Structures are given as structure tokens and as C-alpha cells.
Amino acid sequence: MTRRPRVLPLEAPLHEAARIMRDEGIGDVLVTLGGRLCGLVTDRDIVIRGVAERRDAAHTTLGEVCSAALVTVGPDDDLGTAARLMRDQAVRRLPVVDAERRPVGIVSIGDLARVDGLGPGVLAGICQAPPNV
Template identity: 35%
Template sequence: MSRDVQHVSPEDSVHRAAQIMKEFNIGSLPVVDGDKLVGMITDRDITVRSTAAGKAPETSRVGDAMSTEVRTCYATQSVDDVLTQMGDVQIRRVPVVDQQSHSLVGIVSLGDMATKQTSGIGQALQEISSPTDGAAKAK
């Protein structure tokens, strides 16, 4: 996992989140209130929930565009468990939180696992990349 994780607060502007994404060449950021993970914001969230809704990026808040249902894992979990979770919900990054405090301690990506482990990566990538029912996605 990567431990030095860029993040934003729910009170930060969507513009600030986009600037960080551009600067670090990333497409998602954990949203942290104090040290507790409260959500994730992606470039897609910014586009769909903010820009497409006609909200000004300088005044729109991250808290209004972020996803609050975030899958997390613990540093003590097995790679296989995390890969299964990634495949089940078709995500490529999972925030790593402290088991007691739920504070953000890192983030693990499919790429991190691919460079460190070969077992299970192919299956996870297939599950993450498989198309889902378009009608269900459109709702």
C-alpha cells in the first residue's frame, strides 16, 4: 500500500480536489474529516455530480460531490481478501484504515498488488473490468 496519501476535506472546493488530482496524476482522493475517512471523490464524481449539474467548481464543496459508501480494508487483511473485494464491487483502489479508529493510513491499488503479487491479480482484473448490466448502471 501507499502510505503518503493525498486527501481532501469535505469542506474543500471541488476545484481544489481537481487541482490535486491534476498535480499528482490521480483520479480519486480520499475525503478525510480530521483523520477519519468519510468518503472518496473521483474525477467522475466531479464531472457528473458537480460540473454536469452546473455547479461552480470554486464554490462547490467536496462533501456535496463525494461518494460516502466507501469500501475499505485493514493493513492486516490478506491480499486475496482485498482482491476479492475489489472484484466484487469493481474498484481499483481501496483506502486502508486503522482497525480501531478508522483513520486513513494508506491506499492500496490493483497496480500496487500487481507489482508485488501475481496470484489472484488476473481474476480480480477480469471481475473489475467485466461489463455490468447497463440498465442497472443507468439508474
């Protein structure tokens, strides 16, 4: 799990999430309302729901483009639960929230690849490679 994920409020402008993703080399930002998880915006969301729709990144809020139907796990859930949910729900990122839905982390497909009990495989190597930007 990546601890202390990047979080922005629902009303933050789209360009702010894009800047964080660029500066930190990440592909997602969790979206909150009153400190509680309410969405997830990915680099793909920015392209598909923002750029391709010709939205103004300075005036479009994260609430307008983020995914709101989220699958989450708790901090005490095990890796098997996270992997099963990711597979069954076909998601690549799984926010980790406490009992009050405050974000405490995020599990990505890359995190799962790095914990492979058989040693680093092809997926792990790809996930650990530095971004090509």
C-alpha cells in the same frame, strides 16, 4: 498500497481536489471529517457530479460530490482480501484505514496488477505507463 494518500476535509472545495489530482497525476483523493475517512472523490466524480451538473468548483464542497458508501481494509489485511473485496464490490480503489478510520493508504487496481505473481502482464503495463496528460 500507496502510502500517505492525498486527503482533504469534507468541506474543501471541489477545485482543490482537482488541482491535487492534476499536479500529482492521481485519480482520487480521500475525504475526511475530523481526520476520519468519510468519503472518496475521483476524477470521474468531479466530471459526473460536478462539471456535468454545472456546479461551481470553487463553491461546491467535496461532501456534495464524493462517494460516501466505502469499502475499506485495514493495514494488516492481506492482498487476497483486498483483491476479493475489490472484485465482489466492483471497486477500483480501496482505502486502507486504521482502527479509528484514519486513512493510512489506498490500494488501487493498478497496485494489484503490479504484484501479479506471474510477472508483468498487459494490465500491469498499462497501469505503470505515465499519464497521457
